[in-house]
Amino acid sequence: MSANLSALFYLISGILFILALRGLSSPETSRQGNYFGIAGMAIAIIVTFLSVGNFGIGLIYVLIFLIIGGSIGAFIAFRIPMTAMPELVAGFHSLVGLAAVFVAISAFLKPEAFNLGIAGNIKIASLIEMSLGAAIGAITFSGSIIAFLKLRGIMSGSPITFKGQHVINLLLGLAIFLLIGYLCVSQSSNIFWTLVLISFLVGVLLIIPIGGADMPVVISMLNSYSGWAAAGIGFTLENTALIITGALVGSSGAILSYIMCKGMNRSFFNVILGGWGATEQSSNLRSKEQKPVKSGNSDDAAFLMKNASSVIIVPGYGMAVAQAQHALREMVDALKKNGVKVSYAIHPVAGRMPGHMNVLLAEANVPYDEVFELEEINNDFANCDVAYVIGANDVTNPVAKSDPQSPIYGMPVLDVEKSKSVLFVKRSLSPGYAGIDNDLFYRDNTLMLFADAKKMTEDIIKSL
Amino acid sequence: MEIDPFIFRLSIFILSIFIGYYVVWSVTPSLHTPLMSVTNAISSVIIVGAIIAALAGSSKMVFETSNIFGFLAIILAAVNIFGGFLVTQRMLQMYKKKKK
Numbered sequence: 144m145s146a147n148l149s150a151l152f153y154l155i156s157g158i159l160f161i162l163a164l165r166g167l168s169s170p171e172t173s174r175q176g177n178y179f180g181i182a183g184m185a186i187a188i189i190v191t192f193l194s195v196g197n198f199g200i201g202l203i204y205v206l207i208f209l210i211i212g213g214s215i216g217a218f219i220a221f222r223i224p225m226t227a228m229p230e231l232v233a234g235f236h237s238l239v240g241l242a243a244v245f246v247a248i249s250a251f252l253k254p255e256a257f258n259l260g261i262a263g264n265i266k267i268a269s270l271i272e273m274s275l276g277a278a279i280g281a282i283t284f285s286g287s288i289i290a291f292l293k294l295r296g297i298m299s300g301s302p303i304t305f306k307g308q309h310v311i312n313l314l315l316g317l318a319i320f321l322l323i324g325y326l327c328v329s330q331s332s333n334i335f336w337t338l339v340l341i342s343f344l345v346g347v348l349l350i351i352p353i354g355g356a357d358m359p360v361v362i363s364m365l366n367s368y369s370g371w372a373a374a375g376i377g378f379t380l381e382n383t384a385l386i387i388t389g390a391l392v393g394s395s396g397a398i399l400s401y402i403m404c405k406g407m408n409r410s411f412f413n414v415i416l417g418g419w420g421a422t423e424q425s426s427n428l429r430s431k432e433q434k435p436v437k438s439g440n441s442d443d444a445a446f447l448m449k450n451a452s453s454v455i456i457v458p459g460y461g462m463a464v465a466q467a468q469h470a471l472r473e474m475v476d477a478l479k480k481n482g483v484k485v486s487y488a489i490h491p492v493a494g495r496m497p498g499h500m501n502v503l504l505a506e507a508n509v510p511y512d513e514v515f516e517l518e519e520i521n522n523d524f525a526n527c528d529v530a531y532v533i534g535a536n537d538v539t540n541p542v543a544k545s546d547p548q549s550p551i552y553g554m555p556v557l558d559v560e561k562s563k564s565v566l567f568v569k570r571s572l573s574p575g576y577a578g579i580d581n582d583l584f585y586r587d588n589t590l591m592l593f594a595d596a597k598k599m600t601e602d603i604i605k606s607l
Numbered sequence: 608m609e610i611d612p613f614i615f616r617l618s619i620f621i622l623s624i625f626i627g628y629y630v631v632w633s634v635t636p637s638l639h640t641p642l643m644s645v646t647n648a649i650s651s652v653i654i655v656g657a658i659i660a661a662l663a664g665s666s667k668m669v670f671e672t673s674n675i676f677g678f679l680a681i682i683l684a685a686v687n688i689f690g691g692f693l694v695t696q697r698m699l700q701m702y703k704k705k706k707k
Contacts, residue, residue, distance in 0.1 A: 153655075156652070157623075160649045160652075161623075161626055161627075161630060163645055163649060164627070164630045164631060164634065164642070164645070164646070165630050165633070167634045167635070167638045167641060167642050167645070168633045168634055168635060169635060170635070170637070170638065170699070170702040170704075173638060173641065173699045173702070174696070174699045174700070176645075177645060177692060177695050177696055177699060180645055180648060180649055180692060180695075181692050183649070183652075184648070184649065184651075184652060184688055184692070187652050187654075187655055188654060188655070188658070191654075191655045191658045191659065192658065195658065195659055195662045197662045201661065201662045201674070202662065204661070204678065205658055205661050205662060205678070205681060208661075208678050208681045208682050208685070209681055209685045210685075211682055211685070212681060212682040212683065212684065212685025212686045212688075212689070213685045213686070213688070213689040214689075215682075215685075215686045215689075215690075216685060216686040216687060216688065216689030216690030216691070216693070217689045217690065217693055219686070219690045219694075220689065220690045220691075220692075220693035220694040220697060221693065221697070223694065225698070228640055228644075228694075228698075231644075231690075231694065232640075232643050232644055232647060235644070235647045235686075235687050235690060235691055236647060238651075238683040238684070238686055238687045239647065239650050239651055239653065239683075239684070239687055241680075241683055242651070242653050242654070242657060242680040242683040242684045242687070243653055245657070245660075245676040245677070245679050245680035245683070246653060246656035246657055246660055246676070246677070246680050248673075248676045249656075249657075249660035249663075249673040249674075249676040249677050249680070250656070250660065252672055252673040252676070253660070253663050253664065253671070253673035255663070256659060256660065256663030256664065256673070257656075257659060257660075257663075268613060362643065363643070366643055366646060366647070369647070369650050370646065370650055373650045373652070373653050374620060376653055376656050377616075377620075378613075378616060378620070379656075380655065380656050380659065381612070381616065382655055382656070383616070383619060384652050384655065385652055385653060385655060385656070386616055386619055386620050386623065387619065387620075387623045388649050388650055388652050389620070389623075389650065390620050390621075390623030390624045390626075390627055391623060391626065391627040391630070391631075391646070391649070392627075392646040392647075392649065392650045393624065393627070394624045394627035394628050394631060395627055395631040395642065395646050396643075396646070398628065398631045398632060399631075399639060399642070399643070402636075402639075489636075489637075491636065496639075496640060496643065497636070497639035497640060497642070497643065498636060498637060498638060498639030498640035498641070498642070498643075499640060501636075501637035501638070501639070501640065502640045502641070502698055502701070505637075505698070505701040505702045505703070506701050508701075508703065510703055510704050511637055511702050511703070511704065512704055514637060516636050516637075
């Protein structure tokens with residue numbers, strides 16, 4: 144296949160990828176969008192086979208490896224529980240990153256195959272592109288591995304900080320650029336390997352100081368990196384499909400990180416530099432005096448909700464941990480039978496990744512038109528009888544609106560306290576991730592339900 | 608004077624960033640998780656590079672070092688392509704409207 148014709152086909156697959164993302168603007172068009180994406184990928188792969196034109200024994204190996212990888216991927220996709228989606232996405236990011244590194248290494252070892260010159264005398268522009276691709280890919284890989292371990296609970300979610308951390312990161316970042324410069328002059332493979340190794344190290348160091356609840360930002364950021372890595376490789380290979388995709392994914396991840404940061408009213412650098420939970424803990428010491436708390440049981444909760452005319456459910460990460468989404472939907476069904484109007488309120492940073500709660504509710508067969516974003520529903524709390532907070536904490540804390548001293552001051556929160564009564568399911572009075580006491584616990588209209596989220600919800604169903 | 612082809616690619620890249628910017632802002636927040644998994648799947652189009660790397664060279668030497676890296680990259684990207692699209696599909700199937 145001629146280079147011009149294949150370039151046109153790559154452009155088509157790039158356009159199909161754009162349409163795949165466009166489809167996600169509403170759930171109705173989203174499935175069709177996904178098919179566009181699959182078609183784009185199929186075109187890109189077939190065109191590559193045709194344009195390489197090498198149908199020897201190598202092709203059979205390629206197909207075998209494709210099938211091996213594909214089967215593993217399909218197996219994971221069907222078996223993974225929806226609650227494990229954040230770590231799955233982090234794991235997938237690491238694979239894209241590593242694949243980018245491998246392609247870059249391969250291009251460095253055998254530039255002839257990619258029309259980049261010959262080994263030891265690679266075109267300077269290509270060298271810069273491939274080393275940037277390799278460096279970003281390596282950072283994406285090791286960073287995503289750390290994010291995966293933290294989300295999976297294999298590694299503690301608490302931030303790991305040490306003295307001089309930021310200085311070390313800065314120096315390593317500078318070293319990457321110096322090495323790329325030196326690589327262009329020397330073409331030495333040792334420099335290239337050093338570059339890859341340092342980038343792996345940077346990825347680890349970049350993610351370890353970031354705590355568990357900041358994971359939505361981290362995942363989005365790594366999403367963005369995997370896109371830039373792909374774009375870097377796309378420039379090396381002079382491949383339009385890769386360049387377009389890299390740009391799309393890169394900007395998508397960047398926008399998601401921005402939305403997540405805004406949801407916490409923090410700057411991107413504040414999150415990336417890490418250590419929020421660790422540094423701000425002093426602030427909860429001053430409010431340690433015992434305050435009266437009203438607590439109740441499942442019968443009280445059932446009574447309140449059954450006699451309400453409208454109920455708003457506020458889910459958070461705790462619901463995911465307790466796997467309470469199915470029980471929650473059953474409870475809502477029972478309430479609806481009693482004529483209660485029920486809706487769900489989702490805070491942008493609820494859960495461990497963007498849209499985490501929406502997927503879990505969808506899994507439990509909650510219709511998506513009952514689920515609302517913060518801006519859409521926040522005014523409704525004032526007219527609602529009961530707010531049922533299940534597994535959320537900091538995102539409901541009224542202190543964010545009233546106390547300028549508080550570390551979460553200015554963060555958009557759900558106005559849960561405005562509803563007539565608040566049912567707060569929580570295992571204990573311990574503060575949330577931000578390490579601050581939730582003022583909501585001590586309000587007159589709050590009834591604390593001390594139990595596991597799933598257990599409590601099931602008990603309420605029995606009492607209804 | 609002729610324009611370097613790099614400039615064309617750079618133009619495509621920058622315009623695509625703009626397209627990405629507007630397209631992603633129009634994604635409804637409830638689909639942000641599928642957005643991440645599908646972007647993950649499509650960024651695995653890097654498999655194009657992996658295939659070229661794997662098939663480079665003579666047919667006698669199928670497993671030179673550079674080919675091996677290509678084959679490894681194929682496996683990784685394939686996991687992502689199939690895993691990413693299928694898990695996205697599985698998620699999107701779950702988004703249903705209220706029964707009338």
